[in-house]
């Protein structure tokens with residue numbers, strides 16, 4: 001199945017394709033813009049065509065764009081919410097112009113205002129997206145979170161609620177499940193019984209067909225720790241055996257996989273890729 005990394009777009013979008021090709025990957029994830037600034041530089045037409053051309057040459061099957069971390073679609077504060085919706089639309093427009101399959105996003109944080117307020121905001125945001133004519137070519141995937149503070153989306157019931165709202169707004173939508181976040185949020189995906197339960201919850205809340213992408217990461221923090229720290233595969237608390245349990249289902253082994261592992265030492269990418277393939281290609 002398609003497999004790859006979250007890669008840098010320094011030097012242009014097509015540089016991420018070059019890097020994926022060097023690593024022998026057929027999937028990748030990128031940011032659509034500089035992740036640390038609200039300012040948006042227009043994307044040049046030639047950069048877009050080069051990206052598409054290189055994607056075809058490198059036979060990249062899956063392209064995901066991850067939204068940047070300033071976006072908070074659940075914010076109860078008007079100014080932050082409005083800026084977030086605008087940026088979300090801009091990043092979705094970039095993803096669509098690049099021909100990306102998925103835009104992965106988090107649901108943000110209610111900063112104490114509670115889930116119901118957060119979902120009113122999310123519903124309003126999705127309406128704006130639909131009215132702008134976006135969200136038809138690139139599918140919006142809501143990613144589960146590790147659940148620190150007032151984060152929305154650490155339980156799959158909340159992801160399901162967002163998926164239903166997006167569907168109601170006429171958008172194409174689904175789930176991106178992050179193994180590190182799921183484990184940290186208390187889903188025991190490393191055990192058979194836990195996986196039975198997880199699959200049941202995904203089916204009930206989101207639907208297996210709407211489960212589209214996996215973020216494959218080990219966890220530097222323990223089970224149900226509510227802390228989001230990614231580890232290289234086999235070097236964290238989930239471990240290779242635990243990750244093998246997650247991939248024991250054939251429906252899950254069919255999904256594209258993106259690694260967001262730390263990659264600190266030279267050779268880490270190759271090591272993680274080898275570990276990931278050993279889990280999936282059984």
Ligand SMILES: [Zn+2]
Nearest residue numbers: 143178215260
């Ligand atoms: Zn992730």
Ligand SMILES: [Zn+2]
Nearest residue numbers: 181228229230
């Ligand atoms: Zn994370």
